[in-house]
Amino acid sequence: MPSLDVNDTTLYYEDEGTGPALLFLHGWGTSGRTWGAQLPDFTRDHRVVTVDWRGCGRSARPVRGNTTSGVVSDLVALIGALRLDRPVVVGSSIGGAFATELALRRRELTGGVVPVGAPGYWPSTEAQAELVAALRRDRAGTVADWVPGWYAPGTAPALIDWTIRQILDSGVYIDEHQATADGYDPRPTLPGLQVPIHYLHGELDTAIPVEVPRTCAALTPGAGVSVIAGAGHMPHQERPERFNAVLRAVLPGMARAERMVPAARMVPAAR
Known part of the structure; x- marks a missing residue:
């Protein structure tokens, strides 16, 4: 099983294909398995890395480090250990927030960011407090009630059930991300x-x-938005062919933009 020891935890990852690097980050409580519909396509001409971030999937479930800074620090170590050359980081839901923060904090490590259903500034204090309390009272019931709303009407029940099982299999300490989500707002730094x-x-x-x-x-500056018709919060799973086509259309423009970055902007960002 490919794993990497970083920052007092162990991360499970998969690394396949050759070519420009893509790093896929899953959402809260799931795993790198959620990108299964993307791997056969993109490993044909890209180096594709998926990782189960700390507390999730096949990675360790430590008590500490379950914060945005903790996960970003893990990603920095992963990119260095695998010698990834400025990957485009594709992140689902909170994984999109991790990807954005990685780019903001360590610009020199990142070739581009594709947030997928990313939360940005959205969660409200009241809603998050209620969610965390409900998870502590009845984790299984809360997740079972909450997750179906992530998906568009008509989504196969098997996909929803699989997502629920992944979340319940992950560690309880990842709830810290939900507890602090209302304080996350990248808008002041995005310019x-x-x-x-x-x-x-x-x-x-x-x-x-x-x-x-x-x-x-x-x-x-220079940001774009593509909306996947008929999809809910997990478009890479709900409409994978459309999602893959849009992602493929986006990647060449990111590569061109990277080549145009002035040398002065390539100086490593301060921590």
């Missing part, structure tokens, strides 16, 4: 983002309304 970014979002996403990526994109 200074120095890597290409393109938001992909499901048209029917009720967890994070499409106004969120549009607002974030309007603040970010």
Whole structure:
């Protein structure tokens, strides 16, 4: 089993294919398995890395480090250990927030960011407090009630059930991300983002309304938004062929934008 010891934890990852690097980050409580519909396509001409971030999937479940900074630090170590050359980082839901923060904090490590259904500034204090309390009272019941709303009407029940099982199999300490989500707001820093970014979002996403990526994109120089028709919060799973086509269309523009970055902007960002 491929694993990497970083920052007092162990991360499970998969690394396949050759070519420009892509790093896929899953959402809260799931795993790198959620990108299964992307791997056969993109490993044909890209080096594709998926990782189960700390607390999730096949990675360790430590008590500490379950914060955005903790996960970003893990990603920095992963990119260095695998010698990834400025991967485009594709992140689902909170994974999109991790990808954005990685680009903001360590610009020199990132070739581009594709947030997918990313939360941006959305969660409210009241809603998050209620969610965390409910998870502590009845984790299984809360997850079973909550997750179906991530998906568009008509989604196969098997996909929803599989997502629920993944979340319940992950560690309880990842709830810290939900407890602190209401304090996350990248909008003040987005005007200074120095890597290409393109938001992909499901048209029917009720967890994070499409106004969120549009607002974030309007603040970010050169940012784009693509909306996946008929999809909810997980468009890479709900409409994989359409999602893959849009992602493929976005990647060449990111590569061109990277080549045009002035040398002065290639100086490593301060921590």
